[in-house]
Amino acid sequence: MALAIRRSTTDIFCAAKWFTRRDCRVLSTLPEKAEEVEVSTVVKKDKVIRARGSRNPHFENRFVYPEFLPDPNPNWRNSLREKLERADMLKRRNQIDIPEFYVGSILAVTVADPHSQGKTNKFVGICIERKGCGLRAEFTLRNVVDHQGVEVRYDLYDPTIQTIQVLRLEKRLDEKLFYLRDALPEYSTFPFDMDPELLPEGTPVPLNPVQVKLKPRPWLERWERQELKGVANIEEHLREKDRVRRELRATPWEKYDLMKQYRKTIPMEEQNDIWAEVNSQLQQLHMTRKKMSRKRTFSTPKTQLG
Amino acid sequence: MATCNMNILLNTLKKLRIDHTIMRSFQKPRFRPPYWYIPKERAQTEEFLTQDNKHFLDEVVQDRKLNQALVQSPLASVETNQTAQWNPHTRRVGLIARKIGNYPLWTKDGKKVQTTLLQVVDNHVVKYVPPEEFNPMKKSSEIVTSNIKRKLGCILVGSETVDPSTVTKDYCGIFNNVGILPKKHLFRFMVSPESYLPPGTPLSATHFRVGDHIDIRAKTMDRGFQGVMKRWGFKGMPASHGVTKTHRRPGNIGAGGQKARVWPGTKMPGHMGNRWRILRGVKILRINTKHNVIWTLGVAIPGETGAMCYLFDTILPEKKHNTQPPFPTQPLAEDVPLEYFDDSVHAFDQQSISFEES
Structure with missing residues (x-):
């Protein structure tokens, strides 16, 4: 009897869901229209962005050098401080090659360390997070050493950093890879003697579409609620309760919240000023570094032959 | 006629009675603004100026600003004939600065330190x-x-x-x-x-030297009416275990018995912040002479970004000036280096820090 009731209630629940959805569609008709409009606007936006990109040569800089854009919180902003900070960043970039890298790239970082043997310390790992603006910019590397997960956080402009080398330049499906902490260890294991993989010039940064497998629970975070694209087997480990909670906690309207997006970003006009101030120096640095790297690539085959 | 008038006057005087007197108890004198204080704010009214006139007024202001920049410091002529002697008991003038933000610097032994930037905007x-x-x-x-x-x-x-x-x-x-x-x-x-x-x-940021210690007076951030946990750091009470409606309350505020009252100075909820506070003994790590910016060690300088700060020579006996500072102030010069760094601070255009094996 109890079973029958349960079944019936679930059926009713499902039916009700279906009905309500239908009803909403019929009653409002707004979403359908809105969707149509959106499609057109998206296309337009793309065009606009492309047009802007063609006009504005340093539009892509915001992905390559994200730390040059200040924190958008208006309470902390000051044009002079930002200018001084940028000048300091450029001075540091003149001293050391800070290459282009993204979350998901594999880096090797050498740091001066008074306590280690030989006074330097090298760490290789996958970049799982990149955050902070200006001189506070930082990134986190993760690796598994002797079956033990290790994460090291580095300041990007720390003068104790001797070299930063990109071993494999690629992007992943997500903006933060914290789920590697709960994934199988092979996804974050990288040998310390890895060779750098050189990309042919002019190729776009490749996107690695690998989907990692999570270990069974307990987890460090509720990964199911974060809409992760780079996780393969998340549904296996979920209970019915978790799915219901995920539905309840979902905030699907946030991607339409234009004000929220605006508050998170620096407006185009201000970005133009910033890149105009910085771009020429950054380009110069990039060109000189390119020449240096070419020289290095010519030297490597000789050693291999030998 | 005159006697008649006198009679009337006497009658009226008789009618006068003193029946209402105000006795004033002694009151401490209230704060009054200093005598040179003159109200600054003006009611903004529509002037009905033409566009040309507005432009003309703007031009006049710009010209006067330029003239002000060109005027030579009166110190240049004074200093030649009169040299005042500095001793550890003399008090120098201070500076008015604006807090413009924080960012990290690194010391030469590779340690990261947080700094606060103070801009000295055309002080005269x-x-x-x-x-x-x-x-x-x-x-x-x-x-x-x-x-x-x-x-x-x-x-x-x-x-x-x-x-x-x-x-x-x-x-x-x-x-x-x-x-x-x-x-x-x-x-x-x-x-x-x-x-x-x-x-x-004119006073500039070079009034202080790199490595000096200063006192900074500013208004703290206004946090409004706050409870006892935020204002005084009380612990509050447990979240569960049968606790109802007293999670963030102060609890007992006084004893009973003979002293059945609340003692003066008991820590209670109230307005927090927006007070004048002095942070003493703050070290100067770096000075930019072009933009007149001072980098000070630490982030505890009162006020939010954009707050006004008043800088003085410190009065802490351990951190006072040992040698003569620029006295009475540093005269403006053309050929000064763009930036001064403290000996402990790593400049970003130097080579990366590395440690030698001993």
Whole structure:
């Protein structure tokens, strides 16, 4: 009897869901229209962005050098401080090659360390997070050493950093890879003697579409609620309760919240000023570094032959 | 006729009675603004100016700003004939600065330190009041006694030039005899008479040196009416285990028995922040001479970004000046380095830090 009731209630629940959805569609008709409009606007936006990109040569800089854009919180902003900070960043970039890298790239970082043997310390790992603006910019590397997960956080402009080398330049499906902490260890294991993989010039940064497998629970975070694209087997480990909670906690309207997006970003006009101030120096640095790297690539085959 | 009038007068005087008297108890004198204070804000009214006239007024202001920049510091002529001697007891003038943010610097041993940036925006000496005439209106007994021992004068310093048409005429009058444009912020510094500065002297960030310690006075962030946990750091009460409605409350505020009352000074909820506070002994790590910016160690300088700060030589005995600082102030010079760094600070255009094997 109890079973029958349960079944019936679930059926009713499902039916009700279906009905309500239908009803909403019929009653409002707004979403359908809105969707149509959106499609057109998206296309337009793309065009606009492309047009802007063609006009504005340093539009892509915001992905390559994200730390040059200040924190958008208006309470902390000051044009002079930002200018001084940028000048300091450029001075540091003149001293050391800070290459282009993204979350998901594999880096090797050498740091001066008074306590280690030989006074330097090298760490290789996958970049799982990149955050902070200006001189506070930082990134986190993760690796598994002797079956033990290790994460090291580095300041990007720390003068104790001797070299930063990109071993494999690629992007992943997500903006933060914290789920590697709960994934199988092979996804974050990288040998310390890895060779750098050189990309042919002019190729776009490749996107690695690998989907990692999570270990069974307990987890460090509720990964199911974060809409992760780079996780393969998340549904296996979920209970019915978790799915219901995920539905309840979902905030699907946030991607339409234009004000929220605006508050998170620096407006185009201000970005133009910033890149105009910085771009020429950054380009110069990039060109000189390119020449240096070419020289290095010519030297490597000789050693291999030998 | 005259007697008649006198009679009327006497009658009226008889009718006069004193039936309502006000007895005033002694009250402490309230704070009154100093005598040179003149209201600054002006009611903004529609002037009905034509566009041309507006442009003309703007041009005039721009010209006057340029002239102000070109005027030579009066210190240049004074210093040649008169050299005042500095001793550890003299008090120099301070600076008015604006807090413009924080960012990290690194020391030469590779340690990251947080710094606060203070910008000194066109500070000028507006007025000097010698000790004989200087008579501050609000004084507590301590100041009176110390003044008898060591008389101090007062230097009025202004910062941040404003458009003269936005302030009152009387307020502009303070600056007109000096020959500078009116300033947004005024502050008086108590100084010993040796460190006299002629009105019109520009002050810059090089008034202090790198490695010096300063006291910074500013208003703390206004946090409004706050409970006891945020204001005094009380622990509150547990979240569960049968606790109802008393998670963030102070609990007991006094004992019973003989002293059945709340003792004065008990920590209770109330308004938090927006108070004048002085942070003493803050070290200067770096100075930019072009933009007049001072990097100070630490992030505890009161106020939010954009707050006004007042900088003085520190009074902490351990951190006072050992050698003579720029006295009475550093004269403006053309060929100064762009930036001064403290010995402990790593400049970003130096090579990366590496440690040698010992």
